[in-house]
Amino acid sequence: xxxxxxxxxxxxxxxxxxxxxxxxxxxxxxxxxxxxxxxxxxxxxxxxxxxxxxxxxxxxxxxxxxxxxxxxxxxxxxxxxxxxxxxxxxxxxxxxxxxxxxxxxxxxxxxxxxxxxx
Amino acid sequence: xxxxxxxxxxxxxxxxxxxxxxxxxxxxxxxxxxxxxxxxxxxxxxxxxxxxxxxxxxxxxxxxxxxxxxxxxxxxxxxxxxxxxxxxxxxxxxxxxxxxxxxxxxxxxxx
Numbered sequence: 001x002x003x004x005x006x007x008x009x010x011x012x013x014x015x016x017x018x019x020x021x022x023x024x025x026x027x028x029x030x031x032x033x034x035x036x037x038x039x040x041x042x043x044x045x046x047x048x049x050x051x052x053x054x055x056x057x058x059x060x061x062x063x064x065x066x067x068x069x070x071x072x073x074x075x076x077x078x079x080x081x082x083x084x085x086x087x088x089x090x091x092x093x094x095x096x097x098x099x100x101x102x103x104x105x106x107x108x109x110x111x112x113x114x115x116x117x118x
Numbered sequence: 119x120x121x122x123x124x125x126x127x128x129x130x131x132x133x134x135x136x137x138x139x140x141x142x143x144x145x146x147x148x149x150x151x152x153x154x155x156x157x158x159x160x161x162x163x164x165x166x167x168x169x170x171x172x173x174x175x176x177x178x179x180x181x182x183x184x185x186x187x188x189x190x191x192x193x194x195x196x197x198x199x200x201x202x203x204x205x206x207x208x209x210x211x212x213x214x215x216x217x218x219x220x221x222x223x224x225x226x227x228x229x
Contacts, residue, residue: 109161
């Protein structure tokens with residue numbers, strides 16, 4: 001099946017610094033990528049949807065200036081957490097979809113990135 | 119709004135035991151329903167799905183039936199194996215909208 005990777009798998013940073021997380025589709029071209037956030041014992045919450053070459057669409061309540069998303073190519077999307085604070089500590093998961101959704105089209109998920117902000 | 123309520127875990131079973139993980143949903147339209155599985159260190163993988171009422175999704179010995187009357191999509195397996203140890207997520211999708219996930223249920227199968 002299709003493979004999506006994330007890098008790094010975990011990161012620890014100091015408060016106030018910025019952290020970049022990469023999401024790559026390894027064996028297919030992803031027209032759409034999704035970024036989720038998961039808190040302990042809670043479900044995955046969609047943060048934003050990005051289409052290659054266009055600006056990301058953020059879900060309500062997600063600060064676009066804090067969580068910068070770039071989807072510059074069909075195989076790479078990045079999430080940058082700017083001026084991170086301890087409350088940004090979480091598990092960030094990306095997924096990728098090959099085609100536009102006129103009907104269900106499967107998303108393939110990365111393994112996630114654990115961010116800890118000290 | 120759309121939501122998924124999933125049985126809380128963790129669930130610990132002995133090998134060859136019967137598994138049920140409950141999932142109920144709330145949706146404004148006619149959702150498609152999914153179970154995803156996340157093995158340790160890996161991303162979520164689609165386990166099975168059902169797109170309309172009374173459909174049964176099945177894969178790797180797991181089954182779930184789309185019950186519109188009870189708004190449920192419970193996951194079952196007749197005989198679990200150690201290799202089934204993972205976190206299981208119930209999810210729904212309405213039309214072209216995005217996936218809504220449950221909180222996940224961690225299953226541990228002991229020999």
